Structures are given as C-alpha cells and as structure tokens.
Amino acid sequence: MKVIPIVPAAEEEPRSIWLYEKQKKIHPRSVTGRFARWRWIMVWLTQLVFYGLPWLTWNDRPAVLFDLDARRFYIFELVLHPQDFIFLTALLIISAYGLFLFTAVAGRLWCGFTCPQTVYTEIFLWVERRFEGDRLARMRLDAAPWSWNKAWRKTGKQAAWLAIGLWTGISFVGYFTPIRELTGEIASFGLGPWESFWVLFYGFATYGNAGYLREQVCLYMCPYARFQSAMFDRDTMIVSYDPQRGEARGSRSRKADPKALGLGDCIDCSLCVQVCPTGIDIRDGLQYQCISCAACVDVCDGVMDKMQYPRGLIRFATQNGLVNRWSRAQVLRRVFRPRVLVYSGVLVLIAGAFVTSMLLRSPFKVDVVRDRGALARLVGDGQVENVYRLQVMNATERAQRYRVTVEGLDGAVISSADSLDVGSADARWLPVSVRVPFETATALGPGAHPLKFRIERQHDGADAAATVVEKSTFVVPR
Amino acid sequence: MSDFFNHGWSVFVAAVTVVSLIACLWLLIVASRRVPMADDGSTGHVWDGDLKEMNNPLPRWWAVLFVVTVFAGGGYLAMYPGLGSHPGQLGWTSEREFQDEQAKAREAMAAQYAPFKGQPAEALAKDTTAMGIGERLFLNNCAACHGSDARGSKGFPDLTDRDWLYGGTPAIIEETIRKGRHGMMPPMAEAIGGGANVSNVANYVLSLSGSPHDWVKAMDGKEKFAACAACHGVGGKGNPALGAPNLTDKVWLHGWGEQAITQIVTQGKSSMMPAHESRLTDEQIHVLAAYVWGLSNGAAAGR
Numbered sequence: 139m140k141v142i143p144i145v146p147a148a149e150e151e152p153r154s155i156w157l158y159e160k161q162k163k164i165h166p167r168s169v170t171g172r173f174a175r176w177r178w179i180m181v182w183l184t185q186l187v188f189y190g191l192p193w194l195t196w197n198d199r200p201a202v203l204f205d206l207d208a209r210r211f212y213i214f215e216l217v218l219h220p221q222d223f224i225f226l227t228a229l230l231i232i233s234a235y236g237l238f239l240f241t242a243v244a245g246r247l248w249c250g251f252t253c254p255q256t257v258y259t260e261i262f263l264w265v266e267r268r269f270e271g272d273r274l275a276r277m278r279l280d281a282a283p284w285s286w287n288k289a290w291r292k293t294g295k296q297a298a299w300l301a302i303g304l305w306t307g308i309s310f311v312g313y314f315t316p317i318r319e320l321t322g323e324i325a326s327f328g329l330g331p332w333e334s335f336w337v338l339f340y341g342f343a344t345y346g347n348a349g350y351l352r353e354q355v356c357l358y359m360c361p362y363a364r365f366q367s368a369m370f371d372r373d374t375m376i377v378s379y380d381p382q383r384g385e386a387r388g389s390r391s392r393k394a395d396p397k398a399l400g401l402g403d404c405i406d407c408s409l410c411v412q413v414c415p416t417g418i419d420i421r422d423g424l425q426y427q428c429i430s431c432a433a434c435v436d437v438c439d440g441v442m443d444k445m446q447y448p449r450g451l452i453r454f455a456t457q458n459g460l461v462n463r464w465s466r467a468q469v470l471r472r473v474f475r476p477r478v479l480v481y482s483g484v485l486v487l488i489a490g491a492f493v494t495s496m497l498l499r500s501p502f503k504v505d506v507v508r509d510r511g512a513l514a515r516l517v518g519d520g521q522v523e524n525v526y527r528l529q530v531m532n533a534t535e536r537a538q539r540y541r542v543t544v545e546g547l548d549g550a551v552i553s554s555a556d557s558l559d560v561g562s563a564d565a566r567w568l569p570v571s572v573r574v575p576f577e578t579a580t581a582l583g584p585g586a587h588p589l590k591f592r593i594e595r596q597h598d599g600a601d602a603a604a605t606v607v608e609k610s611t612f613v614v615p616r
Numbered sequence: 617m618s619d620f621f622n623h624g625w626s627v628f629v630a631a632v633t634v635v636s637l638i639a640c641l642w643l644l645i646v647a648s649r650r651v652p653m654a655d656d657g658s659t660g661h662v663w664d665g666d667l668k669e670m671n672n673p674l675p676r677w678w679a680v681l682f683v684v685t686v687f688a689g690g691g692y693l694a695m696y697p698g699l700g701s702h703p704g705q706l707g708w709t710s711e712r713e714f715q716d717e718q719a720k721a722r723e724a725m726a727a728q729y730a731p732f733k734g735q736p737a738e739a740l741a742k743d744t745t746a747m748g749i750g751e752r753l754f755l756n757n758c759a760a761c762h763g764s765d766a767r768g769s770k771g772f773p774d775l776t777d778r779d780w781l782y783g784g785t786p787a788i789i790e791e792t793i794r795k796g797r798h799g800m801m802p803p804m805a806e807a808i809g810g811g812a813n814v815s816n817v818a819n820y821v822l823s824l825s826g827s828p829h830d831w832v833k834a835m836d837g838k839e840k841f842a843a844c845a846a847c848h849g850v851g852g853k854g855n856p857a858l859g860a861p862n863l864t865d866k867v868w869l870h871g872w873g874e875q876a877i878t879q880i881v882t883q884g885k886s887s888m889m890p891a892h893e894s895r896l897t898d899e900q901i902h903v904l905a906a907y908v909w910g911l912s913n914g915a916a917a918g919r
Contacts, residue, residue, distance in 0.1 A: 157648050157671075158679035354675060511760045512769035527755070527764045554765050567755060569764035 163280070164353060166263065167273035167412040171436025173250075180251045181260055189305070192312030197535050200316045210563050217533045217563045221503055228492040235488065239481040241366050243473055244375040244454065249363065250431035255355050258306075258348035259415065262299060269295040273412055299349050300341075307341025353416040356429055367426060372457040373472040377430055379410075379421040379452050380460060387421075392445055403447050410434035410452060420452060501601065502538065502560075503531040504593050506610045513613040520576035523553065524612050528568045530593065532560040539596040542570055546589040547582075547612055549575045557596075572612060579614045586611040620701060630700030633693065641686050644679060722897065729899035732906075737786035740903060741910035750907025753900055757892065758908075766911050771870055771887060776911045779867045783856040784912060790905040796891030799859050801847075803884035808840040817841055818877040824852040824864045827872070 194201035196214050203212045211218035218225065240247050249256060269291045270276045279288055311333055312320055323329045329337070347355055356363050370376070384404035390396055396403065404421070411419045413433040418425050420434045438452040459469040509525040517523045532538050541557045544550050553573040560566045572589070574582075589612045597603040620626045650671070658668040696704040703709075732746050740746045755764060761772045768774040773781060782788055782797060805814050816837030821844075822829035841852070847860040854862035861869060870880055892901065 157650055157673050158676045159673040160676045354677070358675060358678060509759065509764050512763060512772065515763075515767075515769040523767075525763045525765050525767070527759075567751070567764075569755075569759075569766075571765050571767065 161354060162417070164415065164417040165273045165276045165280075166415045166433070167409070167437075168263075168267055169413045169433045169436050171439060173432035173436050177251050177256070177260060177431065181257050184252060184254075184257055185261075189309050192309055192317040200312075202313060203316060204314050206314060208563075212563075217535060219503065219531055219533060219565075221531070222499075225492070225496070228488060228495075231488050232485065232492060235481055235485040237362070237366075238369055239478065239485055241369040242371070242374060242478050242481060244430075245370065245377070246363075246366055246428070246430035249356065249366075249429035253429075255347060255352075255360070256415075256429065256431065258344055259352050261302065262348040265298045265302070266295055269298070299345055303341040303345030303349075304337070305341075306344040307337040307339070310340040311336050353427070353429075356416065357427055363426070363429075369477075371475075371477065373459075373469075373475060375454045375456055375469075376424055377420060377428060377432055377435060377452065378424065378455045378457070378460055379404075380450070380455070381421070382460075382463075384421065384451050403442070403445075403451050405441065405445065407441055409437045409441060413437045424457075499533075500606050501532075501534050501604050502540070502593075502595060502606065503533065504591070504606045504608050505529040505531075506591055506608045508610060514615045516615070517553075517573065520579070521573050522576075522579040522614050523571050523573045526570045526572065526591075526610060528570055528591065528593070528608075529565055530558065530560050530568065531565040532563060534601060535562045536601065537561050538601065541594050541596060542568070543592045543594070544572050544589060545592055547574055547587065548578045550578070550589060550612070574612065574614070582614050584614050584616040586613050588612075623701075626700035626702075628700075630702065633699055637686055637689055637693075641683065644682055648679070725897070726899070729897075729903065732903055733899065735906075737906035737909045740906035741913065746903050747907055747910065750903050750910075753896070753904045754907055757896065757904070761889075766908070768869075773869060774867070775908055777867065778912055779862065779865055780856065781854075781859045781861055784909070786905050786909045788856075789908050790901055792889065793896070793901050793905055793908075794891065794893040797859060797887075797889040799885065799887035799889075801860075801880065801885040803882060804843060805882045807843040808881070813837065813840050814878055814881050815874065817844065817881060818874045821852065821863050821877050822874065825866055827866070829874070 191202045192200060196212075199212060201212075201214050205212065209220050211222075237248055266276065270279050279291065282288055308320060308324070309317070311317075314336075315333055320329075320333065323333070324337075351359075381402075383402055385402045386400065387404040387406040388399070388401045389405050389407075390399055390401055410421070411417070413436075414420065415431060415433065416427040416429060418427045420428065432454070435452050435454070439449045442449050442451055456464075456469055456472065458464065458472065462468075505528070507527045507529070509527065513524070515523050515525075528542060530540050537559060539557060539559050542552060543556070544552055551573055552570055554569060554571040556570070558566060558568045570591075589610055591608045591610060593606045593608070595601065595604040620629070656668075658670050661669040693699045693702075694704070695706045696708050698704070728749070732740055732743070735743075735746075740750075754766065758766070758775075762768050762775055763772070766775040778784065780788075781799065782792060808814065808817055813836075816833045817840050818837070819829040819831075819833035820835075820837030820841050823831065823834040845852070847858050848854055848863055849860075852863035854860045861867070868876070870876060870885060896904065
C-alpha cells in the first residue's frame, strides 16, 4: 500500500489538497542480472525485426510491405487481399489469447520484457546513462544550475533521442512505403505530406513516450494494464517480496547473525525502490503500477549474494505459494488450473485453424456476380443465356491464366471467352455468358436453378494447377 | 443553413453546447481540490474490511490535456459548423469539400486520360491501358442495360454485332453515349388499315429476313408495307439517320415472331438510352466509344 505523505493540517482549518499533481521524475538506477539480460535480449530481438524488416527484399520488392493504395499486403511469399482480413482477425485473437495465457501463468511478462513502451524506454534510458550517468549523477545534474557541463550533456542526450525517434518514424513508414524510396525522398526533400506527417508523428510519439512519459503510459494510458489484473488469481506468478523472510527490516553488519538481532533478511538498502521504473516499493505487496520487469529481483539477488544470504527474498512467486510456503513443484502443479487450460485450449484451437487455413489458402479468389439488368435472354433457337461477371483475384506474384467451366446443369456451356490472364497480384473482371439448350430449359422450368463455376488455374512452369468452385444460380424465364 | 424549424431551436442547441463545454471546465476545477479526511491519506471509505479509497492524484499533464481539449472544442465550433446553425468562420461545407474532391479527382484523371486525347478509336482499341479503362467504364456505366458481355437483351441492343441502329462509326457511338438516343416508332395499325392487315404485314416483315412465315399473308401485307417504308425503307433495310432498324437481318431487338411484331405495330415503341454527357467527361466518353467500337470490330485486346 502506497502512503502519500501529507503535511499535517492545522486543527481549525484543514488545508485542501490539489488533486492534479506534477509528475515526479523517476530516475531508475541501472540494473544487471538474469532478468535484465532477458530484457536486453528481447530489446535486440524485437528491434532487429522492427528496424530490419523494411530493408529485406523478396521477389524484387520489399519483403514486408503494406501497400495501402493498392490494397495489397505483401509478407514474404504471401500476398494478402482485403478479402483476407479474417486472417488479421485471427492473428489479433491469437495475440489476445497469448496475452491472457501467460498473464494468467506469470503476470505482466509482456509489459516487463517485450512491450514497445518498455523496450524503447530501456533504449532511451541507456542513452540517458551514456550522457548523464546513473541515477545519482542524473539527480545531481538535474538539481545543478546550468553550466557548460550540464548543457552539453543535456543537448547530446536530446540529439540522440531525437535521432532514434526520427529513425523509428522512418522505419515505421517504411512498412507502408518502400524504405529505400522513402530514404531517397527524404535525402532529396521530396517527401509527400502524409509520409512527412507519419514520420514526424511516430517519431515524436517515440521520443515523447520513451523519453518523457515513460511509466505514465503504463499508469494512466495503457488499456492492457487496466484489464490484465482481471487475469490474475492467487496462483499467478508475480514479482513478490517475501515478508516472512524479510521482516523485520533493518541494517546490520555482514558478520552479525540477523536472528540474534531479531531481524529478517531485508537490510532496507532501498535498492529495489531505486531501480523500479515505476517508482514503487515492491515490499508493500502487489500494486497495479508493477509491470513485472523484475529489476528489483535482480538487484535484491545481488544484495543477498553480498550478504551471503540465499537468493529470492524478492522473486517470482504465487500468492498461494508465499502464504502456504509451497515448494517449487507444488507451485508448478497449480499452473494446470482450469483458467489456464481453457486459455491454452482456445489458443491451440485458433492457432491451429489459422495455420490450417493459411496452408489451405487458395492461390486465387473468385467472386461470381450475376448481371442484374436482364436476368436471362433467349438466343438462337430457344436457348437460354445468363450473363455473369467473374472477378478473379490472383494472390501470387506471377501472371497466371485461368479457365472457367460450368457444371451442375445438363448441356450448359460457356458461350463467351472462357479464359483470362491476370497479372501479378492483380484482379480482373471477366464477363461470362452461360448457355443452356432448349430441352434443358424446358425440363428445368421457369425459376432459378443452382449451378457451379469451376475456375482452374492453368498449370505452368512455376505453379501447380489449382481449382476454385463458386456457386451461383441460373435463371430460366417464363 | 436551415436545419432547424426556426431560429429558436438553433439558439437552444447552441446554448446547450456552450454550457456543456463550460460545465466540463467547471467540473475539472471544482473536483480539483479536496480536504483530506483521514490521517493515512485515504478518504476514510473502506470496503470489504481492507479496501481503502486512497488519494491517487491524476497527473498534471492529464488536467492540462483536458483543458486543451475544451479549448480545442471551442476553437472547432468557432471555425466549423456545429454551434446551432452557425456556419463557422472557415465557411466549410460538406458540399464544397465534395466539389473540391471532385475537382482534384478530375485533375488526377485528366493526367490518366491525357495520352488518349485525339487518338482515333482504331488506335485506342489496340491500347491495353485504354481498353482496361474502357472495360471498367463499360461495366460501371453500360453493363446494367447492355449486359456485362455487351450482348444486350430484349429491348437493349447487342453491341458486339455489326448491326447498328444509328451507325457504328466511333464518332456516332460517341454521340450516342454523349446525347443518348430516343427510339420512337408510332403505333401503325391504323396507318396500314388495321384488322387482318396487321398480321399480314407482320408476316411480310418476317419474309424479309427469310424467317418462317405464312407466304399468303405476306403477299397480302406487301403493299401495306408502304406505310412502314417511310422509315424502314422500301426494301426494309432500315435507316440509320432515324434509328429505324433493318428488318432484313436476323436481329430482333424487341422479340421474334409474328406475335412480337404484331404487338410493336399495334402499340408502337418508345425506347430510351439516357444521355451520359453529364455523368462522364469528354475524355471518358472518347475512350468508352473506342472500347464499344472495338467490341464489334474485334480489335480490342484480350477479348
């Protein structure tokens, strides 16, 4: 529980307090250790992907390109059309259930290790340390009057921050505009208004969020932070201080026996508060501000090593485990509880469906649209003809030829051009007339009758044959 | 801008809007100070035995943003319509924005159509880009009546054959698209004497194209056809200047057989093709006419 110190009020007239307070700047102390290393691994992984992907090429185009104008998403070999939006939905559901699952098991891992806010803050903090030093030096520098020393350090930091922010903005827009064109345009000052806006907007957002807002984003803006607590239960692994081991706190000599002094293992060095990026004291128990970054775990383990006490005074533990003094095995057994099993089940199901539908995805799509002007017409000697428009969408990056046949009605033939060529990642309309002989028409009688279009991709050197069958109706007039 | 019954409503709505904006600010200010109640910084409220309502102040930047949004709202209402029937200082209207967008689109389109300007239809029909545009224009504007395959249906001419009511040169097609056509045939039953004569003339008309007919009736109808010849010509070959159909071919726009012809002769016919000059630009009509010309002259690419 956080206690906000309040100046004792006079008896007669209680002083009111201002409810909107200035942000107290937090100067997190640098930390090394197991979890810090993991965080840096995640920083490298995510940022190599983010900054690197736009530069990769594939089939003589950017490997990943979201071409909004042409409404095509290119992801390596995949070409996604607007009709494939269901895959994005599936991806979002998978992400959501993934989040639910490991939040239920191990708390806010996403927040502490892979969230862009955390990752960029980590990078910006690293820059800040290079220019201004660690926590104490930074605090002194902030309090000091302006001098040459302070000026160059602050300016250098700002310049580096802005450069990183700008580069992040450029990389972001590089997913929508081929990045080599983009950098060329920037070099020649020929950037379009929208691209300029998004480069600057995304760049400034990175600079502002990672440089200034930092923990404020997690505390006041982030929607995930609000609902992740709903996935916690007493068996969720969270960063916890072990009060039974730690209390009573107090400093002591390294040689002294704490039991004799009536003390617990916590030496009250306050390092866990100094390293906390959200500025809380984990020893007060679980708080909504905690993003599970485990910086306090790392720093406390270091202190325990120095004191030659066992590690784990602050550790990942479940509330039940702490209270009942469970062993590791007992805690792990509780991982397989209904909530986790349901999340895993749904996740596996949707991920399976996603992968299967991706693998079975047809390399082209067809829409059949009946002509609305005239339902049917009579041609020649009593034959009935219906007209359709077929839209064929080629989801490969090679020109393809398609042939259309019709089935489901006796003697139905296509009386117009029955093949068409569609260019790379293109879509084309083909008007198709279907003709039915007089005998069939009379046998069927007036009304709408089902028929099927079979569209076959012609086998050529690069791609195997593929088939799509689409249903439609055939109208016989009265 | 008369979107209210009377001016009173406009004033009322504007007043509600302004009062709401001010109330937002007032709420922020009123709720910003509070006398602490308990010594531990809580409000003294406790739920479930251990759940206290603490004083967790909002960050100052949040309050500042709130104020900014209030003023931004005021600024918006001053510049754009939204305050009752106040039109806003910028004079923005959705209609004007639409017209600006249209003008912009036309400019962008002009660049697309520039290479086709002044090119004869024969050349355009070989140009795949132009024909791609033509095809899309056709599917969006013409296919509703003439069919996606342009082969028409009853009452709507087939554009893929070589039979033209008004003539099939690109210039005439362009004129047809631009101005539309009104095909008129008056009821002719009276003019040819009525009664059995109608059936006789119908059989004679069938005989012109060598279609199955009653040759006795056709013989009787031959002299009565003189009334029809005024438009369709003595030989029934039609007259493109009037849009009178050729009766000697096998193309039957309004149905085939004695019954269909009798109906037309008795009731007349009035067919309408709407004018498109207000819907399509000159450049579009030029490309579209080339596409339609290409349909029957087999020169269009990819068909």
